[in-house]
Amino acid sequence: MTTKRLLIAAGGGGDAITAAMVHAALHGATAPALVLTYAWERLVVDPVPGPRRPADFTGTEPAAPGLALVTPGTRPVPPAGSLLPPLAAALRPRLGLLDPYGGAVGLARQIAAAARWCGAERIDLVDVGGDIVAHGDEPTLRSPLGDALAVAACAATGMPTSVYVAGPGLDNEVPLSALVPRLGEPAFALTAEHTEGVLGVFDWHPSEASAMLVAAARGVRGVCGTRDAPAPLVLDEASRGVHRLGLRRTLELSPLARALEGSTTLDAAEEASREVCGFSEIERERGRAAESERAGTPRTPHATRTAPPSAATLRSRFAAWERDTLAGGIEYVTTRRIAEELELTPTEGRLLFDDLRAGLSVPRAAPLWKLTADRGQEPGREGAQG
Template structure:
């Protein structure tokens, strides 16, 4: 028997699901984490989620259940870090294909439950947009979460929803979010993160990185690449809230409206009606216009000919002057528009610096 977890939003939620699994069941308990291949444009330049047919090396455990392995690979021009993640995490990773909507996802989840011999599902979200009402001005990515909720409901399999690190995705304002979640069920500890800390050296998930940092005791103001304003890592950031699926359906009108959705195009239309936008459409717009690093190149243009360490020092002083104490690896790489070789060299140097800059999985900003 394997525990069955579902990463609600794709991307870094699979990492968070691994942390929640460690807290609930211990890391050594066999588990399967189902996740979308729906990753940032910096990883996958093709808008929207990937289908199972967008990968080679998929392992078919059942006709409706596709497993990812280290030998899996996205078919160009698509990109994905899920094959690498499948080798770094203890649970197996299964691929959710949302192109047949809620109905298709429910078939895939039932197949996974049968393969795992699981009689219940743990549905995991980092940040809290899974309980979004759709009208929040900072909401960016509600569709994947809502489809996951609707699909779990359609299976009829008992499902518990876990929201970890409320507010860390910067989508639903914390004052609005906490009353919906109630008191935390438990708080994550450093031991729960032991199996995932290293993945943030190469994986760009920021909300999951902040959750792991909070669980490891990091406290202070943190700046991420995606967030429009800094986030405070405090005692609430490592909290995990447990909700019934029924309660989440009450809170999430998009999930309710997707109950009988049969394809992703229809799901987009429902999202436009409920939330006023489609995140896939926004991805199409971004992909069609600017390279993900264009803005960063313009921002650091005055320093482009300076030595790498001098460029970082100037950026560090400016960022620290904004009151930010910690940053993610992704923010360093993207705001300085670093190549792969530059990023490796700089992060290696910072890892050996005095005073210490590395506070896994974040970096401390220090102004001499």
């Protein structure tokens, strides 16, 4: 059996994309690797609150006892949704499912099974943004549970583990001013070369943090507005940095990870999150889903439209939105922000974005859209730099 590197995407789909880039930087993009990730996605993708488990999918590959691999042919069982199958088709590393319903203890068993299958002797645990080192009391913290469970599970395996935090602050969960003293100096920085295997996913994947990380690695610098951010973020040289921490240090920084050690159910993990952080993100998802159901609001805006507007109409709508956004001092935006603020259906999104790409004057582009005061000259994305 060919030895594979074992990586864990600490928080789900966006971290799986970042894990592929970190793997490319550490070991080379073509080195065999397995990325373990949660099937835990936004309600607009998966309308069922909380994470999915292997039984919620058909077409997974049972690689070993306790290890289910996601393939391009894997499908979520309705009403669940998932973007992991197209990620499995797009990313070079294989993807394996993490099932958190057995708490940190259950996750540790899955990680150990994956390590045996890979022939791996160590783990690389990857997080984009930095909520993996959250103290739990940050007012902007939204989703610490998956990351903290992964930390506690890696500790339970007893395997040597390095924790990599890429793009500090890009997830808008822990303020950059608080992250800097916790993370120290970066171990290395991602470059355009490390992004080559993931560029295409941002045409359809909503991860904003990993999109900004890719843009920063490709040389984009400036003020970026995302859907999730309470305020615009500034992409600078530090935004492409990757920080390496030991597992013990990460446990010291994360009270929630310490509280999760020995947990055997997801319910117990939720309760620990309430005690440490004052909330459960799964409970928040349940509340949003119930509110949407009561209001009769479709989770995909205007999904029932049958006749899409013309490209010219969409371009006009975008141009008006663009002028307003530029007036707020924002230079770059994510695909997700455009799609959600203009309430685009998938068909409308394809029409608009294809139209904007047609105006590009460079062959390669980073996954952010550069706003311009004159949409008639060079519509489209910021070209790759550096």
